[in-house]
Amino acid sequence: xxKFWFAIPFWQRVLGALVLGVLAGVALGEQxxxxxxxxxxxxxxxxxxxxxLVFFALINSITxxxxxxxxxxLALKTVALFLATALVASLIGLTVGSLMQWxxxxxxxxxxxxxxxxxxxxxxxxxxxxxNPVAALAEAKVLQIIVFAVLFGIAINQxxxxxxxxxxxxxxxxxxxxxxxRMVLQLTPFGVFGLMAWAVGSFGLATLLPLTKFIVAIYLxxxxxxxxxxxxxxKLYGGMGWRAFFKAVLPAQLVAYSSxxxxxxxxxxxxxxxxxxxVSKNYASFVLPLGATxxxxxxxxxxxxxxxxxxxxxxxxxxxxxxxxxxxxxATLASVGTAGVPGTAMVMLTxxxxxxxxxxxxxxxxxxxxxxxxxxxxxxxxxxxxxxARVIGQQEGLxxxxxxxxxxxxxx
Numbered sequence: 001x002x003k004f005w006f007a008i009p010f011w012q013r014v015l016g017a018l019v020l021g022v023l024a025g026v027a028l029g030e031q032x033x034x035x036x037x038x039x040x041x042x043x044x045x046x047x048x049x050x051x052x053l054v055f056f057a058l059i060n061s062i063t064x065x066x067x068x069x070x071x072x073x074l075a076l077k078t079v080a081l082f083l084a085t086a087l088v089a090s091l092i093g094l095t096v097g098s099l100m101q102w103x104x105x106x107x108x109x110x111x112x113x114x115x116x117x118x119x120x121x122x123x124x125x126x127x128x129x130x131x132n133p134v135a136a137l138a139e140a141k142v143l144q145i146i147v148f149a150v151l152f153g154i155a156i157n158q159x160x161x162x163x164x165x166x167x168x169x170x171x172x173x174x175x176x177x178x179x180x181x182r183m184v185l186q187l188t189p190f191g192v193f194g195l196m197a198w199a200v201g202s203f204g205l206a207t208l209l210p211l212t213k214f215i216v217a218i219y220l221x222x223x224x225x226x227x228x229x230x231x232x233x234x235k236l237y238g239g240m241g242w243r244a245f246f247k248a249v250l251p252a253q254l255v256a257y258s259s260x261x262x263x264x265x266x267x268x269x270x271x272x273x274x275x276x277x278x279v280s281k282n283y284a285s286f287v288l289p290l291g292a293t294x295x296x297x298x299x300x301x302x303x304x305x306x307x308x309x310x311x312x313x314x315x316x317x318x319x320x321x322x323x324x325x326x327x328x329x330x331a332t333l334a335s336v337g338t339a340g341v342p343g344t345a346m347v348m349l350t351x352x353x354x355x356x357x358x359x360x361x362x363x364x365x366x367x368x369x370x371x372x373x374x375x376x377x378x379x380x381x382x383x384x385x386x387x388x389a390r391v392i393g394q395q396e397g398l399x400x401x402x403x404x405x406x407x408x409x410x411x412x
Contacts, residue, residue, distance in 0.1 A: 002015030002268055010185075010188075011385075012300055013188070013189040013393075014188055014192055014250075014251045014254045014255065014290075015250065015254060016188050016189070017070065017188075017189035017190065017192040017193040017196075018192050018193070018196050018223075018254055018257075018258065020193055020197075020337040021192060021193040021194065021196025021197040021200070021258075022193065022196050022197075022200050023197075024197040024199045024200075024201070025196060025199065025200025025201040025202075026192070026200060027196070028201055029201055030202065031201065032197040032198060032200065032201025032202075032239070032350060033197075033198050033201050033202060034195065034343060035194040035201075036194055036197075036198040036200055037193075037194065038193060038194025038255075039191050039192075039193075039195035039198055039258070040194070040388060041187070041190075041194075041196030041263075042187050042188065042190065042191020042192075042194065042259075042347070043191065043197070043259060043264060044183045045187055046184060046191075046266075046268075047262050047264060047340075048184075048219050049180065049181055049184055049267050050142065050263050050266055051137055051140050051142070051145060051267070052177050052265075052266070053181060053266065053267065053270070054142060054145055054146065054149065054266070054289045054305065054389060055145055055149050055171040055179065056170055056174040056177050056242045056286035057174050057178075057270075057281075057289070058146060058149040058150065058153065058177075058285055058286060058289055059083060059149045059152050059153040059170045059174075059343060060153075060155070060170050060171050060173075060174040060281075060282070060285060060287035060326045061153070061281075061283065061284075061286040062149075062150060062153025062154060062157070062186075062286070063153050063157060063167050063170060064158075064282040065170075065216060066361050071394075072398045074283070074286070074392065074396060075286075076284075076293075077395070077396070078287055078290065078388060078392055079290075079294070081388050081391065081392065082291065082294055082295040082384075085229055085230075085233075085295075085297055085301075085384055085388075086223075086295070086296070086300065086301045087301075087328070088225070088229050088301075089221075089225050089229070089297035089302050089380075090140075090302070090305050090327070091305075091328060092221050092224055092225050092229075092301075092302060092328075092333035092370055093221050093301060093302035093304070093305030093306045094306075094309070094324055094327060095221075095304075096217050096220055096221040096224070096306060097217060097221075097305055097306040097308075097309035097310065098309060098324075099218045100213060100309075101213075101307075102213055102310065102313045103162040115194040120292050122300070122397040128144065128147050129144070129146070129147060129241050130147070130148055133148045134159070136148065141345045142263055142289070142292070143314075146289055146290065148333070149390065152161055153170075154216055156170070158164050158263060160198075161207060161310075166183045169306070174281075174285070175286050178270075181267040181270065182271070184267060184269060185267060185271060188251070188255060188268065191252040191255075191258070191259075191288045192240075192254060192255065192258045194257055194322070195258040195259060199371070199375075200257075203330075208388065209342075211366065211369045214306070214307075214310050214369070214373075215372055215373055216367060217306050218303060218306055218373045218376060218377070219301065219376050221302045221306060222298055222302055222376050222377065222379070222380040225243075225297060225298075225302060225380060225404045226246075226380055226383050228386075229385055230245075230387040231245065231246070232385060233387060233391050234387055234390055237391045237394065237395060238387070238389060238390040238391040238394045239394045240277070240394075244352065245277070245387070245390065248272060248276035248277055249277075249382075249383055249386045250295070251268055251271075251272060251277075251412045252265055252268045252269045252271075252272045252383075252386060253379045253383055254379075255328075256375075256378045256379040256381070256382040256383075257375045257376065257378065257379040258375065260371065260374045260375050260377075260378045261378060262291075262292040262296075262378055262381050262382055262385070263292050265378070265382050266288055266289065266292055269288050269292075269382055269385060269386060270284055270285070270288055273287075273288060273386055273390075274400070277386060277389060277390045277393070278393075278399045279389045279390060279398060279399060280400055280401070282398070283389065283392070283393055283396075284389055284393075287385065287388060287392065288385055288389060291381075291384065291385030291389075292381075292382075292385060292387060295381060295384050295385055295388065296386050297380055297381060298377030298378065298379070298380030298381045298384075299374070299377045299378070299381060302348045302377070302380070303349065303373065303377050304327065304330065304352035305328065305348050305352075307352075307366055308327050308349075308352050308353060308356060308358060309327075310366065311353065311358050311359070311366075312356075312358055312362075315358070315359055319356070319357060321396065323356045324334065325357075326355050326356050327352060327356055327393070330352045330355045330356075349363060394403075
């Protein structure tokens with residue numbers, strides 16, 4: 001039985017579990033929530049991995065890339081590509097939102113909107129440095145962990161031979177975490193089944209009808225962004241056919257879709273990047289945690305742009321060219337500042353609405369389906385992380401095997 005199970009490709013196991021979860025949710029309704037513990041078990045298991053995996057893998061990647069000039073170049077090229085795709089994502093969101101025929105008979109039910117406090121820029125910058133690294137690790141403050149890990153790795157390189165024992169320890173820690181990750185990933189199909197059965201059983205398909213057009217707009221923009229932008233970049237600069245790329249990243253997309261967490265998908269993303277996209281472990285350990293933190297094309301680029309236009313329509317407020325430019329600029333910056341955890345895109349939407357003077361209470365009309373759209377937004381974010389990993393990996397010679405010629409020849 002186990003041989004038969006493992007003989008099925010990983011992506012097929014995950015996709016099958018997602019389909020079965022949706023069917024179970026439709027058939028059983030609220031009773032399908034009995035499967036939620038399966039999803040909770042899976043989410044807890046991957047959350048268990050995130051902090052030690054990011055910490056050890058990021059330090060290990062920096063110590064392996066001892067050439068500081070190369071490290072700086074990689075970091076600059078990676079962040080530049082994140083920003084470029086974020087800008088395009090916001091423009092796609094504006095285009096889809098502007099072309100959408102929203103209609104005038106929307107009957108939406110408002111839900112309570114909790115007050116959301118947006119910290120000033122100075123507070124955001126100062127919070128990057130952990131006052132207590134141990135507390136940051138314990139509280140899973142991933143951005144602070146990344147900053148400390150980068151400094152730790154750079155210091156190991158500077159100390160040199162005296163730090164060799166620590167370098168070996170970090171390398172061993174990273175390898176151990178890779179092994180634990182492989183174990184936990186075997187739970188993925190069961191977790192995806194539980195999450196999807198619970199989501200569909202709890203919300204129901206009928207409850208989505210009042211906001212169908214808004215959901216369709218988000219999904220359409222995300223699909224266009226992934227197909228045209230990500231697929232095009234991988235084909236042109238990643239040395240890989242777009243069909244091969246999307247087939248490879250499907251398991252990560254499915255986990256991102258069901259969990260709605262970029263950080264929670266990191267273990268699966270790492271497996272896909274290193275095993276299927278052939279990105280070196282060292283670069284994958286650097287780009288994926290960074291991407292889960294600052295690369296939010298779906299949550300910070302597409303979503304605020306469409307949501308702002310939708311809310312403006314609800315209140316009958318006309319938008320000028322200046323407003324569209326402000327939305328695009330704010331959405332781009334928001335996509336780099338949105339944390340990779342469920343729900344925080346709503347916070348960044350507050351920023352976008354404030355910039356263009358739209359009523360914040362409009363968030364109430366879309367809060368009811370935030371989880372539904374968040375699933376697609378997160379799948380887009382994770383796909384972007386993997387695209388950048390492959391493209392920069394190809395351009396910088398950071399692929400484990402030279403399969404560029406084979407993939408480039410594949411029909412697209």
